[in-house]
Amino acid sequence: MDTTLATFEQDVITASTLAPVLVDFWAPWCGPCKTLGPMLEKLEAEAAGKWKLVKVNVDENQELAAHFQVRSIPHVMAFADGQPVDQFVGVLPEGQLREFIERLVPQGADAARLEAQAALAEGRREDAYDALQAALAYDPGFDEARMDRIEMLLEDNRIDEARNEVDLLSPKTTQGIDARFNAIKTRLDAVDAAADLPPTDALEAKVAANPDDLEARFDLASAFIARRKYEGALEHLLAIVQRDRTFRDDIGRKTMLSVFDLAAHQPELVSQWRRKLSALLY
DSSP states (O other): OBOOTTTHIIIIIIGGGTSOEEEEEEOTTOHHHHHHHHHHHHHHHHHTTSSEEEEEETTTOHHHHHHTTOOSSSEEEEEETTEEEEEEESOOOHHHHHHHHHHHSOOHHHHHHHHHHHHHHTTOHHHHHHHHHHHHHHOTTOHHHHHHHHHHHHHTTOHHHHHHHHTTSOHHHHSSOOHHHHHHHHHHHHHHHHHTSOOHHHHHHHHHHOTTOHHHHHHHHHHHHHTTOHHHHHHHHHHHHHHOTTTTTTHHHHHHHHHHHHTTTOHHHHHHHHHHHHHHHO
16 A cells, blocks of 8 residues: 555554554665565565555655655654554565564454454454454453453443453452543443432432432432433533532542543543533633
C-alpha cells in the first residue's frame, strides 16, 4: 500500500493499533530500494496479515519524509500502537530483516488478542470470542484479554458468564486500582442491586417527590446502569455530586468515572458528561 500525508494517519497510525506497520521510505531512482522493497513485499505476503507494509515515495511526499527526519533511503520505520518503535536505514540481509520483524510481531496470547480486536472491529463477534479464548489458553493470567471478554459478555447481557470470568481475574487486578475492572464491577454491582430494587418508575417518583433523596437517586442510577441506560444514570450521579460530594465516600463522582468506561462506545455521550462533571468540580 502506498500512503501520502493525507492518508498517513489512517494507513499507519490507526492501523498500527491492530498490527505492526512497517513504513518503507523509498524513491524510484534509489537502487538499494529496488532490492529491499521486493524483500519486504515477500515477507508481508508470508505473514498473512500479522503485520502490514506501507510505502512512502519521498519524492512525492517530502513533507512526510522531513517530519520523520528521513535523510537517506531506503529508510524503514516500524509503528505499533500508534507510535514509532524501531527503524533501520539501508538494506538488511533477509535473515536480519526477518529478525527485525519478529521482534515487532506479537506472539502467542498477544497475537490472539490482536486478532480478537480486529475481528471485533469488523463486527465478527463470535470470531472475537474465539480469539480471546485462544489468548487465554496461551496465558490464563492474561487479565487484559480476560477483561476484553468480560466486557463483550456484558455488552451481550451474558451476565452469569461474565461473573465466571471475573472470578478468574488475578488479585493484582481485582485488588488494585484498575479503571477497567472498576467499570466492570460497577455494572455487575448495579445488576445485583437492580434485582432487589423497586421498578424504575417508582424510583423516579421518589426522586421527583424529594430531589435531595440521594439514596433514591443512586438506586435509580444503578437501575439505569444495569439496563445500560447510561445517560439516565449520569444525570442522577451528577446530581449527587452537585448536592453532596461526601455522600457514601464520593460515590457519585467515582461511579460516573466507571460509567464513562462502560459507555466508551458512545464517545459523544461520554465527552458531554465529562464536560459537565469537570465544570461542576472546577
